[in-house]
Amino acid sequence: MFDGFTAETLARIQFAFTVSFHIIFPAFSIGLASYLAVLNGLWLRTRDKTYLTLFTYWKKVFAVAFGMGVVSGIVMSYQFGTNWSVFSDKTGPVLGPLMAYEVLSAFFLEAGFLGIILFGRERVGDKLHMFATAMVAFGTLMSATWILSVNSWMQTPAGYGINELGQFVPEDWWQIVFNPSFPFRLTHMVLAAYLTTALVVGGVGGLHLLRNREDAPARRMFSMAMWMLVVVAPLQIFAGDMHGINTLEHQPAKVMAMEGHYDSHPHGAPLILFGIPNPEKKRIDYAIEIPHLSSMILKHHWDAPLDGLDTIPDDEEPPVAIVFWSFRVMVGLGFAMLGLGAWAAWRRYRGRLYDTPMLHRAAIVMGPMGFVAVLAGWITTEVGRQPFTVYGVLRTSDSLAPVAAPAIAASLIAFIVVYFFVFGAGTFYLLRMMNKAPATPQLGLRDGPIRTAGITPIAQTNPDAIPGK
Helix, strand or coil: CCCCCCHHHHHHHHHHHHHHHHHHHHHHHHHHHHHHHHHHHHHHHHCCHHHHHHHHHHHHHHHHHHHHHHHHHHHHHHHHHHCCHHHHHHHHHHHHHHHHHHHHHHHHHHHHHHHHHHHCHHHHCHHHHHHHHHHHHHHHHHHHHHHHHHHHHHHCCCCEEECCCCCEEECCHHHHHCCCCHHHHHHHHHHHHHHHHHHHHHHHHHHHHHHCCCCHHHHHHHHHHHHHHHHHHHHHHHHHHHHHHHHHHHCHHHHHHHHCCCCCECCCCCEEEEEEEECCCCEEEEEEEECCHHHHHHHCCCCCCECCHHHCCHHHCCCHHHHHHHHHHHHHHHHHHHHHHHHHHHHHHCCCCCCCHHHHHHHHHHCCHHHHHHHHHHHHHHHHHCCEEECCCEEHHHCCCCCCHHHHHHHHHHHHHHHHHHHHHHHHHHHHHHHCCCCCCCCCCCCCCCCCCCCCCHHHCCHHHCCCC
């Protein structure tokens, strides 16, 4: 099945496969945890039972998504010691503590308070339950902060030295954590998580509005999701522009691949909307372009010069075709989100938000598009960094463990089979839960912890059977 692939290529495919499954769950749970905190706060403030119904509905979805994210993340971390042990050895003194901080300060916070969110409202009271909900939301954001710091350091390394063993060693932790691209990546990723959640919530709301436009919880969730799109989509486009300018400064080859600029443009670069990258002849065939617009976007000047890949050594060029198209998928979906939010705002203004079936169908279609955009953005980021694992310093070919290609191929096939069964079943279960109306009493997850010891609640016992009665 994988005959002719090198060990490096197979290891990269395996990591790409596992991270693609993993990233969609944290992207969803980051936004959903904050949404749960908002719903719980609004319930406590207004005592409107619609908010409590929505909180109960989405907390069960969150529990399943959170569990799937944890399982997929554990598998991914093992690959650092199997396929990428040289990378782990060289970067461990810098990246190891950051990943440990993520577990100690973020994951433990999420896991520690999750049980209270799911089962504790009647046991701890509203105030402590609200505190637990806020802590889980804060924990997901802290987790994103540490992981994005790790990834950003690999993109824009700073604050390190190299010892006699060839290992990266920390010299300034502030520069390591707050490396040049970190603020832009963190902002871009968190906003992407919020948009992903808003699209899922909006799609579910649109589905139930098509079935019953008088469904109060469906109306409320759809309205909240559309407000989120109206506010966050423009912010994401602005944040993406700032991120692109930062990337041009620190990773110019990635931007050249994103823009499809094989040649330098000393008098202003065009924005290539579409085309077919031709790596052999180093050009974009059938290009549809707007003159000078790339220079205007990246350098805010019509005639600003932009270098092309002709200034980059051939062995340091990223794979242009993959980066070129993944970037366009991400940007195109971003503007589609903006369009959906604008359409919803117009129908809200006309008082027709809940009785526009075409809008609700569009929301259903856009429901999974946040995940697609996140994956496209991740592909742009990671493939655009090639051929380096630590940009400009450590090459991917020098990061690989001494593992034979057949061994990696065997584990990759096992991953593919197991992942599609396990996560396919989990995704099917999530879709079944979201297919049920918000007011459904049971979505498949128990409202209390399982009593494995067979303890019977006191309220269900026969009073005459209690000693002393």
